[in-house]
Amino acid sequence: MSKIVFVGAGAMAEAIINGLTKEEKVSPAHIHVMNKSDVEQLEHLQISYNVQIVCAERKALMEADIVVLAMKPKDAIDAFGEIASYLNGDTTIISVIAGVSIQTIATHLGSRPIARVMPNTSAAVGLSASAVCWNELVSERSKLEIIHILEAIGSVKVVDEEDLHVVTALAGSGPAYLYYFAEQFEAAAARHGLSLGDARQLFIQTMEGAAQMLKKGDVEPSELRRKVTSPGGTTEAGVEQLVQHKVNEAIFACIDAAQSKSRVLGKQYE
Ligand SMILES: NC(=O)c1ccc[n+]([C@@H]2O[C@H](COP(=O)([O-])OP(=O)(O)OC[C@H]3O[C@@H](n4cnc5c(N)ncnc54)[C@H](OP(=O)(O)O)[C@@H]3O)[C@@H](O)[C@H]2O)c1
Numbered sequence: 001m002s003k004i005v006f007v008g009a010g011a012m013a014e015a016i017i018n019g020l021t022k023e024e025k026v027s028p029a030h031i032h033v034m035n036k037s038d039v040e041q042l043e044h045l046q047i048s049y050n051v052q053i054v055c056a057e058r059k060a061l062m063e064a065d066i067v068v069l070a071m072k073p074k075d076a077i078d079a080f081g082e083i084a085s086y087l088n089g090d091t092t093i094i095s096v097i098a099g100v101s102i103q104t105i106a107t108h109l110g111s112r113p114i115a116r117v118m119p120n121t122s123a124a125v126g127l128s129a130s131a132v133c134w135n136e137l138v139s140e141r142s143k144l145e146i147i148h149i150l151e152a153i154g155s156v157k158v159v160d161e162e163d164l165h166v167v168t169a170l171a172g173s174g175p176a177y178l179y180y181f182a183e184q185f186e187a188a189a190a191r192h193g194l195s196l197g198d199a200r201q202l203f204i205q206t207m208e209g210a211a212q213m214l215k216k217g218d219v220e221p222s223e224l225r226r227k228v229t230s231p232g233g234t235t236e237a238g239v240e241q242l243v244q245h246k247v248n249e250a251i252f253a254c255i256d257a258a259q260s261k262s263r264v265l266g267k268q269y270e
Contacts, residue, residue, distance in 0.1 A: 001030050002145065005060050007083055008070030009035040009042055012096050015123035016068065019152025021049045022126075026149070028052075032060040036075065061086040066149070069095040069105070073269055076100050080108035087112075092142050094149065098168065099266040102135050102161060113138040115146050118167050119153060121175050128154030129171040133161040165266070169258035177254065178207065 004026060006013040013033065020026045033045050034054035042053045054060045061067065061083055071079050076097050092113040095105055102114045115134040122128050130150050134143065143158075150156045159167060182203055189199035213224055229235040242248075 001027060002065035003030045003032070003060065003063055004066045004068060004149075005032040005034065005054060005064040006068045006070055007034055007061075007079055008068075008072075008075075009033045009038070009045055010070065011121075012119060012123060013068065013070040014045060015119075015128070015153050016070075016096075016149070017045060017049050017051060019123075019126055020149065021051070023152055025152055032064070034061075036071075036079075058083075058086045062088060064088075064091050066092050066094060066145075069093060069097050071097065073097050073099050073265070076269065077108065080105070084109050092138065092146070094146055098172070099262065100269045101266065102133070104269055106135070111137065113142055115143075116161060116164065117150060118164050118172050119150070120172050123153035126152075126154055129157075129174065130154055131157045131159045131164060131167040131171065133159050133164060165259045165262040166255070168262040169255045172262075173258050182207075 004020075006017065017031060017033070020031065021028050028050035029052065031049070031051040032054045033042055033051055035042060045051050046053055052060065064087070067083070067087065069076070069079070087109060089110075089112065092115070093105060093109060094115045094117060095102075096117045096119055098118065100116075102116050105114050105116075106112070113135065115132055115138055117130055117132045119128040119130040123130070128150075130153065132146060132150060134146070138146070147156050147158075157167075182200065185203050186196055186199040189202075190196050194202075210224075213219070214221060219227075225239070229239060
């Protein structure tokens with residue numbers, strides 16, 4: 001069984017560890033954690049998931065099959081400097097650091113199998129829409145193992161590294177757009193007398209139901225929409241307002257802006 005070391009022990013590392021241990025994908029004895037300075041957080045992970053804390057000698061890093069990089073982008077280069085000399089030649093890197101390219105990681109940690117992942121915050125409830133890309137040094141066996149690990153926090157799509165920008169715009173930032181919709185729909189319903197609590201519950205269930213219908217995959221979204229929309233009915237009146245207010249243009253602009261921001265931020269770490 002692979003030995004995994006998490007460098008960075010915050011929210012994303014905890015979500016992955018939670019998934020891995022809950023589904024018994026990896027024994028906690030094979031999961032090690034380290035961070036910069038927050039000892040309390042390491043102890044919390046140890047107590048909650050029975051994982052191991054990396055000792056000062058960094059023995060676990062030297063013996064790691066997989067190292068998961070889970071620090072903020074601004075801390076990445078310092079962290080690379082602190083771990084580079086401990087890594088053995090065969091260790092595979094899985095990076096969840098937003099914006100830091102495979103090339104940059106290889107420059108600091110050496111030429112080795114490297115996978116880069118864009119998860120989203122729904123990882124905390126095991127429902128991340130993650131995308132992964134890797135370099136040519138990742139073996140077929142390792143690819144399966146990486147996917148297996150990432151499935152602990154949700155679904156996984158394999159993409160080209162170039163596509164991670166638009167993945168970031170769509171799925172990385174996506175939960176925030178849906179929360180924004182939740183805020184606006186709740187407020188709009190409340191204006192007509194519904195309590196915020198009822199509005200929220202109805203909106204959540206509506207999103208879940210629509211997601212399940214889409215997930216079945218046999219009917220296009222446009223066709224599902226047509227089926228709800230009777231001529232001269234309420235849905236038609238509502239959708240007409242979305243069209244008139246050019247919500248489609250707002251959505252195109254939203255994805256354009258987010259993906260181009262991802263490119264700009266990514267350049268900072270090159
Ligand atoms: N959270 C998400 O949903 C999400 C989604 C997509 C991508 N990501 C990416 O995932 C990464 C982690 O995000 P997060 O939300 O988990 O961040 P977080 O909760 O702030 O955790 C960051 C961790 O990195 C550690 N760290 C900082 N410098 C370090 C160093 N030199 N050596 C070792 N560990 C170091 C911190 O340790 P201390 O606490 O001791 O300082 C902390 O444990 C980020 O790059 C982010 O872009 C996160």
